[in-house]
Amino acid sequence: xxxxDPTLTFRPATRDDLPAIVALLANDPLGAxxxxxxLPLPRSYEDAFAAIDxxxxxxxxxxxxxxxxxAGVLQLTRIPHITYQGGWRAQIEGVRVASALRSSGIGRQxxxxxxxxxxxAGCHLVQLTSDKARxxxxxxxxGLGFRASHEGMKLHLDRPVRD
Amino acid sequence: xxxxDPTLTFRPATRDDLPAIVALLANDPLGAxxxxxxLPLPRSYEDAFAAIDxxxxxxxxxxxxxxxxxAGVLQLTRIPHITYQGGWRAQIEGVRVASALRSSGIGRQxxxxxxxxxxxAGCHLVQLTSDKARxxxxxxxxGLGFRASHEGMKLHLDRPVRD
Numbered sequence: 001x002x003x004x005d006p007t008l009t010f011r012p013a014t015r016d017d018l019p020a021i022v023a024l025l026a027n028d029p030l031g032a033x034x035x036x037x038x039l040p041l042p043r044s045y046e047d048a049f050a051a052i053d054x055x056x057x058x059x060x061x062x063x064x065x066x067x068x069x070x071a072g073v074l075q076l077t078r079i080p081h082i083t084y085q086g087g088w089r090a091q092i093e094g095v096r097v098a099s100a101l102r103s104s105g106i107g108r109q110x111x112x113x114x115x116x117x118x119x120x121a122g123c124h125l126v127q128l129t130s131d132k133a134r135x136x137x138x139x140x141x142x143g144l145g146f147r148a149s150h151e152g153m154k155l156h157l158d159r160p161v162r163d
Numbered sequence: 164x165x166x167x168d169p170t171l172t173f174r175p176a177t178r179d180d181l182p183a184i185v186a187l188l189a190n191d192p193l194g195a196x197x198x199x200x201x202l203p204l205p206r207s208y209e210d211a212f213a214a215i216d217x218x219x220x221x222x223x224x225x226x227x228x229x230x231x232x233x234a235g236v237l238q239l240t241r242i243p244h245i246t247y248q249g250g251w252r253a254q255i256e257g258v259r260v261a262s263a264l265r266s267s268g269i270g271r272q273x274x275x276x277x278x279x280x281x282x283x284a285g286c287h288l289v290q291l292t293s294d295k296a297r298x299x300x301x302x303x304x305x306g307l308g309f310r311a312s313h314e315g316m317k318l319h320l321d322r323p324v325r326d
Contacts, residue, residue: 018245025246034247048249055220058243077242080221082181083188083257084197086211091254094246119320126320129292129313141316150292150315153304157282157289 008106010113013060013073018049020070021060024096030131031096060094061117063110065101072097072110078121090118092128095137111144129154171269173276176223176236181212183233184223187259193294194259223257224280226273228264235260235273241284253281255291258300274307292317 013021019037022045026035036042052058057078065071074095080088092114097107118126129152130137138148176184182200185208189198199205215221220241228234237258243251255277260270281289292315293300301311 021245031246036248042248044249045245046249048243048245048251051243051251052245055243057218060245075244079240079254079256080211080214080218081238081257082184082208082211082215082223083194085199085205086207086209088211088214091242093242094244115318115320124320126318127292127316129290129315131313133312138314138316144318146316146318148314148316149296150294150317151301151311152292152313152315153290153301153309153311154313155278155289155307155309157278157287 004109004113005105007066008071008109009064010061010110011064013049013062013070015049015053017060017062017070018045021062021073024070024073024098025094027099028096030133061110061114063106063113065106068098068101070098071101072106074110074114076114076117078118078123084124087124088122089125089127090114090121090123092126095128107140108144115144167272167276168268170229171234171272172227173224173273174227176212176225176233178212178216180223180225180233181208184225184236187233187236187261188257190262191259193296224273224277226269226276228269231261231264233261234264235269237273237277239277239280241281241286247287250287251285252288252290253277253284253286255289258291270303271307278307 019041022035022037022041025031026037052060059076061074061076062070063072075093077091078088115126130141182204185198185200185204188194189200215223222239224237224239225233226235238256240254241251242254278289293304
């Protein structure tokens with residue numbers, strides 16, 4: 001059974017957490033190229049938070065420690081599919097732990113919590129994609145039992161589709 | 164510009180298409196192990212169809228030819244994220260073309276249609292995962308401009324999480 005540190009609090013994010021979440025996402029070599037952590041936050045972040053917040057199948061989850069509010073974050077999305085006899089999947093995206101707390105086990109606790117939440121919500125599968133430029137992350141997921149059975153393929157729409 | 168065969172019809176699936184969709188999904192070496200194409204269909208397929216149908220961010224798309232109703236299928240899901248400054252992504256899953264029509268170009272037309280639909284809906288990225296046991300599919304996606312930049316990682320919840 002997962003043993004969870006009782007000092008950690010896992011909870012859905014609120015609007016007040018959004019600046020701290022964006023700061024976490026931006027504090028990363030890949031995230032730094034993609035995010036724009038200025039205050040007030042760009043409106044696009046507010047709009048995305050509102051869209052996630054009103055969707056019962058989408059959830060931003062944060063973890064607090066006694067010393068550090070929003071020590072980690074991930075997004076959990078439930079998706080119904082016809083495949084696997086109409087099975088629901090849980091998808092995880094936007095995972096980040098505060099740099100001072102990496103390798104402390106908080107990321108693993110956050111994942112174990114999210115996996116149990118997906119199981120309790122009736123999902124048969126948890127999936128995510130991890131950039132091949134993040135070998136440490138891939139090992140972390142493998143350590144949780146994830147298998148890199150698939151290619152994670154991306155098409156950025158600012159580039160023209162080949163036709 | 165994509166040139167679309169004018170005899171093809173792309174449309175959202177209806178409940179009446181569901182048996183044909185399940186038949187397509189089951190007619191495949193991997194799908195045959197996962198699906199249960201009996202009539203009447205297992206209730207789980209009906210429930211998943213209803214969940215997709217009522218979710219404005221989820222869509223089952225089929226393509227008809229003059230001779231073949233439901234010649235191909237895919238599921239298109241729009242997901243709001245905080246990452247990429249609050250960007251929406253489109254995700255594609257459950258892609259299948261009738262075996263008699265594979266390599267006819269219908270799959271490519273269906274994808275080009277879905278990619279344009281994602282772009283029109285404001286998504287900045289289209290993503291999918293493809294089983295590494297399907298090298299032909301991976302080449303097909305690369306030919307559309309997708310890059311296998313990520314590992315597609317799966318955790319089946321019938322197996323215990325390592326702890």
